[in-house]
Amino acid sequence: MRFYRQAAIRPNLERRARIVEAVRAFFGAAGFLEIETPMRIPAPAPEIHIDAQETGDWFLQTSPELCMKRLLAAGYEKIFQICRCFRKGERGGRHVPEMTLLEWYAAGMNYLDLMNQCEALIGFVASRIDAGHRLVYRGHTVDLTPPWERLTVAGAFERFGGMTPEQALDRGCFDEIMGLDIEPQLGITRPLFLYDYPARCGALARLKPTDNSVAERFELYIAGMELCNAFSELTDPREQRARFDNDNRARRAAGKTVYPVAEPFLQALEHMPPAAGNALGLDRLVMLFTGAASIDEVVAFVPEEL
Template structure:
């Protein structure tokens, strides 16, 4: 079932437009430059569980990450982008194969700085949209007052999972346990920042200097819904190449095609400053702020209507 772009969702689309306008206000006031990068690229970042949509001999971007980091390396210190991204085969109540991402990067930031900035952004938008500090989503009331709750991935598996995070990785069921057992429990009364992922789950993230088994990565959950994926950036081109090659081996072992290595991106890593970046799903944010049960209710068209 899908919703048509008629009067049934017009109010949601109007609120969506206001949210996007306020997002731009937030980042412009913070000294961020809005930029645009190509949608069609020769090489996406290889990730075992994300499939890029082919476009001739190239690909539609799964994220603007690689090009935006090249801008960081060129001296752009604070940048953001609102853009369309494409992920093959992703369709569900909270997933679309063509989605809208808000992505931003800041030189000199780390993942903890981005945690605080996430709080500021969501609270700013909630105030502008008349929601205030209490968000009601599908009957669940969430107190947005910062500081938000924080929980490590290892703690989340201990609290909600059937096994430890290490065991889940060894048995190749990490994502399954996250999706079925853990995520529905997160951010139900207050937003929750889930952080310090296993190193194997941080393909482009810096590893913690004090514990290289963990990546400096976090995700934000509100009312059981994942909103963003953020991390302190890996800036070592040699290590990044090794990770890309590892992800491509995993893709091949799963019967998928390997992706070309993005050589210009790896070369740019030699010049990138310490930085952090965040990708936030705007469609899901609009779902929360409009109390929409389905992602179909916050976009003008879905694939089935075309």
């Protein structure tokens, strides 16, 4: 039957709508302003493992991060948006090239504050959709009662990786060990925040003032699935420019597109207050609350159907 897949996943899409409604209610009650930023931009952040989709001489956003931080610099203290983001070549059970991100930023907060906010957000969503305090996903029963577990990246590599994060980075196997050995072990019975990434994995995150070898970054894992990526934000434009230059050199060495410098963003960093930001995969959140084995079960259309 034509549209059979769409008919079969209707209960998931109905729950998705309730989840989106709950997210908006949570941030509205917390005093956040919902905003929109352009999807088509001249210069994405040059992260080595994320490739932007070209659209003419510009690119479709991989994240609204750069524009949202410019709003922080303009005096917006608490902002969020639910938007479409595009990552070239990403397709799999948990990836589609066009995905939905929930991204939010708050002036005066740090990555530890965002851990608490993640707990509150997901607990609020669970209550609004009558999911209770336990989530059952792919055979795992996860207790959502806070506080959730916290584990440093160094601790995770010691426990599951057989080497230090620095050794893994030097040998070029950091991502492989994370994906194959560490991530499947995380958040199995309770959600887990993996935090304090090596400085080389800091991207746009601030280095920890008491230990410059790590960045104030965390990822949240539930039932072995990465759900979000958060930082205490770097606000030093000189350091950020140097990181962008290093990332573009790495992209060039890998034969990838070298992106233009995001000058308006770097100039805005001069005026950006201390802040923290979080990018949460909304599609994956829906997967968790519907028990979906694949992202295909929670989106109305996948690329192969277009």
